[in-house]
Amino acid sequence: MPKVFFATDLHGSEVCWKKFLNAAGFYGADVLICGGDMTGKAIVPIVSENGHYTVTLGGEQQAVPAEQVTEVESNIRRRGYYPLQMSVERLHELDQDPAKRAACFQEVMLEGVDRWMKMAAEKLRGTGVRIFVSPGNDDEMEVDDVIRRAELVELGEGRVVEFDGFSMISTGWSNPTPWKTHREESEDELVKRIDAMASQVADPSHAIFNLHCPPFKSGLDEAPAIDADLKLLHGGRALRPVGSTAVREAIERRQPLLSLHGHIHESKGAVKIGKTLSINPGSAYEEGMLMGAIIQLDPKKGIKSYQLVNG
Amino acid sequence: MADTTLGSAAARPALFLRNATGLVKAWSTFDAFVYSFWSVNLITLGLYGMSFVYTVPDGQALAAILIFGVLTTFLVVTYAMLVSVMPRTGGDYAWQSRVLGGALGFVLSITGWWFTLFLWAPIYANILVVQFFSPLAYTLGASGFATWWATQTGIFVSCLIVLAFVSVVVTMGMETYARIQKICFWIGLVGLGVVIVLLLVNDQSSFQTAFNREASSLFGTTGNAYQATIDTATKGGFGGSSFGTFAFGPILLLLPWLAFYLLWPNWGATLYGEVRGAKDIRKPFWSMFWGLWVTVALVAVVVLLMVKTFGWNFYQAANSLYWGSLFGGPAPVIPTWPYPVMFAGWLVDSHLFQAALIIVMGLWFFGWAGTLFLSSTRVIFAAAFDRVLPAWAANISAKRRVPYGSLVLMIVPSIVISAIYAYRPSFTSVFLDATAVLALTFFATCVAAIILPWRRKDLYDASPIAQYKLGGLPVISVVGAISGIFLLFMLYEWFFNSTNLYGTSFQATTNSVIYFAATYVVAIAIYVAARVVRNRQGIDLRRIHHEIPVE
Secondary structure, eight states, rough: OOEEEEOOTTTTOHHHHHHHHHHHHTTOSSSEEEOOOSSOOOEEEEEEETTEEEEEEEEEEEEEOOHHHHHHHHHHHHHOEEEEEEEEEHHHHHHOOHHHHHHHHHHHHHHHHHHHHHHHHHHHTTTTTEEEOOOOOOOOOOHHHHHHTOSSSEETTTTEEEEEEEEEEEOBSSSOOTTOOSSOOOOOHHHHHHHHHTTSSSSSSGGGEEEEOTTTSSOOEEEOOTTTBBBSGGTTOOEEEEOOOOHHHHHHHHHHHHHOOOOTTOEEEEEEEEEEEEEEOBBBGGGTTTTEEEEETTTEEEHHHEEEEEE | OOOEEEEEESOOOOOEEETTTOBOOOOOOHHHHHHHHTTTIIIIIHHHHHGGGGGGOOOOHHHHHHHHHHHHHHHHHHHHHHHHHHOOOOTHHHHHHHOOHHHHHHHHHHHIIIIIIHHHHHHHHHHHHHEEEEHHHHHTTOHHHHHHHHHHHHHHHHHHHHHHHHHHHHHHHHHHHHHHHHHHHHHHHHHHHHHHHHHHHOOOOHHHHHHHHHHHHHHHHSSHHHHHHHHHHHTTOOOOOOOOOOOOOHHHHHHHHHHHHTTTTTGGGGGGGTTTTTSSSSSHHHHHHHHHHHHHHHHHHHHHHHHHHHHHHHHHHHHHHHHHHHOOOOOSSSSSOOHHHHHHHSSOOOHHHHHHHHHHHHHHHHHHHHTHHHHHHHHHHHHHHHHHGGGGGOOTTTTTTHHHHHHHHHHHHHHHHHHHHHHOGGHHHHHHHHHHHHHHHHHHHHHHHHHHHHHHHHHHSGGGGGOOOOTTEEEHHHHHHHHHHHHHHHHHHHHTTTTTTTTTOTOOOOOHHHHHHHHHHHHHHHHHHHHHHHHHHTOGGGGOOOOOOOO
């Protein structure tokens, strides 16, 4: 009876990734699944000048002695940001040149993912634990190549994988968002993408749909309403369903045993859509808390039990 | 793909941000303020709560209001800091369960945010009767209909109207209701402005004339109804009240009464898990702070104007007479709750204007009451996701997005409790405890805040508030302790006041003790049952909040 641990939307938080790897031992999981959006959203410059470093955290600029830089870097990574040491000249160069900034982002993100892949190999080598990752809409396409090269981590995106008699399809692509991120497409295109994988699954009662975007109007997709200027409306209290109709349609039509989602951090929950148990464990990566779901699968019963946890 | 640089133009960039999902511009502090302002509702809850101040005749109301504002500010800071550390849907439940432990968190918060909210439906229903249905009916000349609202069936029907209204709001969703709230907010403010102007431009003698005229016109009294109100109250035991009296002890005794409306600027904290940007402490703090202090300022203005125009002694006598009559005292001269808005309207000799003013000021009720169960449904969701409650409790209908599971859990018991409230007057004391039990929940949250930096060092150190220290101690612990002492004082007075001043002292209100003991027993039973059932399913509820080791 495989026990699955699912977490998603780590957004560059190294603490959460380390906890994710340790979740196998902590919860006794045989399979680890990381939903999309692994990479961080921001670079925090640690600027070297006159023999010391300066960094701005929480709106406050601080001078940091050289011997404390490692600790500061660790603190920044914990929040899901990328610390990057640079000179004043490099700082201004990145500030003024969007192309160089984009290249810099890609470099630190891929380097970060590569480091995570190596951590996974060191931590889980020889344990028999399988670990699947499928990048999300916020992850650049090049991330897939880094994962493909990983020793232990298996790339889930766009294919059917099998474990212990269960079939899992995965995609990090989402319906269009106001941010125009890397893996977005129309609902029609998303239907085709999911169908291409789902049609290869013989037995829905033993199928897992690992789809980053949650199903529309499921309660797992409630995001704060924003206006055209990306400003939160009504004090952030007004919620709108922003999930995918393609994902919903796929679940309703195929009725897999389990569907795993993320994307909307605030919309933690577990709901039944027909016979399918759909889960979004939420995300609190900025606090270094790993929100996840433990699912005990049973070849006969399907899902024996599930639990949402805050590790 | 676009990306941005953050930092002022003069300063060097502090952060390079790439374009990614969820990066939004901060919500307007004003929008959040409106929600907080509604929570400490000056009219709906405020005037109702103020009508009990007569029980402490030597208490200086203005000083008590200001002291309450200062002390509640510490509570606001405590909650804003907790939101900043853990912006979780479920608020008190999430904080208590993650810091104090799952069992304690569940029992303490579910009794406050679930079981006690049943009691608020009939309280709101009573307010709806005395501030809307009854004065409106009297003003329009339908005195028979007005008195019907005060009957047992009238109160129960009002309960059903409140529950129906709340259900509709939950069903329509917060986005639609937020728009309605804004309309109510602005029109309600205009109404309040009219009340303030009327009280400002009229003196006490013109009010006495207006009062005597309308008492005769609407209620058929003869002679000087103003003076008769004071005289009858005095016969009923009212010893008179002077606004100028200042004694510190009685001021403190007023605080538990003021809690009825001023303790709730943090009401929306249970929703902050759904608010992006809540980790920035400034937003939740300022929204709650201004919600509290704008209300404190407006209450001060309204109280001073009531002193000037109604006369403090008269207003207190009218309250004493009304509430006393429900417990065997002399019949009031005018058989309705002394609604200051209605009194202000009487300063204009037009029943049409008076009715319009009551309707406009009724928007203070309808703009807020709809959120009665909003926080409760979030707490139920959080408990269901933690598998303490059954999964169906968090179910949402696909078509209309109605959280029918949690609504059923709120509405059905509320109907039963409403019936008890309406038809069993001996249970009244239970309803007076509604504020106290929520305060007990807040107290538990303060304890969680005090020990948070040590119990959940990981979360605290990673939060933006870790930098705030006072005398080497975390500020959240200091403000949590001050808030805790404040709440503890009020809890002591509610439960053990020797003269049963608030009608809630344990030694005098057996029903109240039994009811609340029962709610805690039920909460414990639910948790224990959940532990047993989930254990059989292979789910260990204790591990929900156990932190996974990092290294």
